[in-house]
Amino acid sequence: MxxxxxxxxxxxxxxxxxxxxxxxxxxxxxxxxxxxxxxxxxxxxxxxxxxxxxxxxxxxxxxxxxxxxxxxxxxxxxxxxxxxxxxxxxxxxxLVRSSPRSQHNMLLYLARTTYLCWAHLAQAVREGRNQYRKAFGVPSDELFSAIYRSEDEQLQFMRALQDIWSVQGRGVMAAFDLSPFPLICDLGGCSGALAKECVSLYPGCRVTVFDIPAVVRMARKHFPLLQEGRIGFQEGDFFSDPLPGADLYVLARVLHDWADEKCARLLARVHQVCKPGGGVLVIESLLDEDSRGPLTTQLYSLNMLVQTEGRERTPAQYRALLAAAGFRGVQCRTTWGLYGAILARK
Ligand SMILES: C[S@@+](CC[C@H](N)C(=O)[O-])C[C@H]1O[C@@H](n2cnc3c(N)ncnc32)[C@H](O)[C@@H]1O
Missing domain, CATH: 1.10.10.10 (Winged helix-like DNA-binding domain superfamily/Winged helix DNA-binding domain)
Known part of the structure; x- marks a missing residue:
């Protein structure tokens, strides 16, 4: 006994x-x-x-x-x-597919893609890199070529990403009053799920969703937006193409895909195009300042290891990245869900 x-x-x-x-x-x-x-x-x-x-x-x-x-x-x-x-x-x-708050697509993505990458967690820790090559035989040199390795896979990923915003999107977009920013650009905004929340919360605002051409094509085909007119799409690479003019740039679950050097590069580009008085809104799952929790965010961070080039970060780490890019007045708010919002000004 x-x-x-x-x-x-x-x-x-x-x-x-x-x-x-x-x-x-x-x-x-x-x-x-x-x-x-x-x-x-x-x-x-x-x-x-x-x-x-x-x-x-x-x-x-x-x-x-x-x-x-x-x-x-x-x-x-x-x-x-x-x-x-x-x-x-x-x-x-x-869990019921037809529910407006269904997480069904995210669960299928976790089952069919994420789970297979996690089978190689020990190897990911040894190598310090994602495991698309082992899990699916695709070279992992260009992150989003691996993530979007087929049209079906891309569609599943885009559907999966929408699910959480059907539950928590309103909360993250309401964490700060965004009404002083009439023109918003959602960088890496995918199918426009957060843009939809934004225009419904702030009647005076318009949103440009900026993403790579394959995503914009797929968004137009498979994710019709009822607020057409207040939400527009623009194709481009946020590391190299000119960024659209806006009062506020949203980066939701984008920085966590990348290592510090690439985040610094992207934030510097955003700072360069941002008007004085304009801002950047970062939305991410935030680690506690001592990195001891929450467990879900620690697991997400390991997920970033097996699936991306990035990691989850603490508010202080985001503050440091934003400050190095020239942003000031950084404010951080948690929401009731898994995501926090960080607003900074030029
Ligand atoms: C993890 S997803 C987050 C999507 C969305 N912001 C959300 O929170 O659901 C990252 C997004 O960044 C986009 N992306 C990746 N590399 C990009 C690049 N070089 N230029 C523009 N968008 C990019 C992806 O296509 C994808 O839509």
Whole structure:
């Protein structure tokens, strides 16, 4: 019989070593469409009925559903000796594909791309570089060629990135009053998810979404924006092409992709084009000043190692990068979610 401290130690070890199984239960349940089948059914379903609708095995489905119940992703009720399954509030809100706050696309991206890169974490630590070559056989020399290695992959990435802003986008764009900045440029703004939040929060503003040509093409084709007219796209490379004129430049989840030298280069270019009195708004998941947490941001930082050239940073590290580029009056605010906002002025 182990002592309480030994039991605690083994339970912690168990939790850490089985963490990947928990992720896989979530990913597989999303991928199979279990949450969608349960959302469409007029009443709770038994595991055989779920299996039939999915075209999956009864044995596998029952095991998966029961694991989901323990993880609180599903709820179960026993009637007449039969287990009947339903979505929980969490799965109805965040996991059903048709929910406006669904994280389904991000979970598929994590399952199909991120998970495969993480299989090479030890190698990433040894080499200090991302693992696209090992995971997918693509050369990792140019980061976004590896990330956008096929049209399908690019589309999945763009859809995935939108998901979090459907929940937290409003919070990050409202962290500071941006109404003094009528013309905003979202650098690396992808499909325009944050631009949409911005124009709905600030009736007087217009946003230019600046991204590489392949992304702008795909955004126009697959992500129609209802606010056309107040949101426009411009193609270009933010490291080399002229940047659009604006009162405020947004960099959301852009600096974390790059090492300090490239961040410095990009921020210097933004400072050069920024009008006096204009600003830059950095949106990132922020590490505590002593880098001891939060764990999610530490894991994101490791994710930046396996998937990009960058890292997550502390507010002081962003302050230093912004100050070196010439920005002043740096203010940092946390939001209720995972992301913080940092505003600085020229
Ligand atoms: C991690 S994503 C963040 C997207 C978006 N800002 C968000 O928060 O969802 C980084 C974005 O930077 C864009 N990007 C990468 N390199 C770029 C470059 N050299 N010039 C312009 N955009 C670039 C990518 O296409 C992608 O849309």
């Amino acid at each position: 182990g002592s309480p401290s030994e039991q605690d130690a083994l339970s912690l070890l168990d939790q850490c070593s089985c963490g990947f199984m928990v992720s896989q239960v979530l990913f597989a349940t999303c991928e199979l469409g279990v949450f969608d089948v349960l959302a469409e059914a007029p009443e709770a379903l038994g595991s055989d009925a779920v299996a039939t609708r999915l075209g999956a095995s009864s044995r596998g489905t029952e095991l998966l559903l029961d694991a989901c119940v323990s993880l609180k992703l599903l709820q179960v009720e026993t009637r007449g000796g039969k287990a009947l399954y339903q979505n929980t509030e969490l799965s109805s809100t965040y």
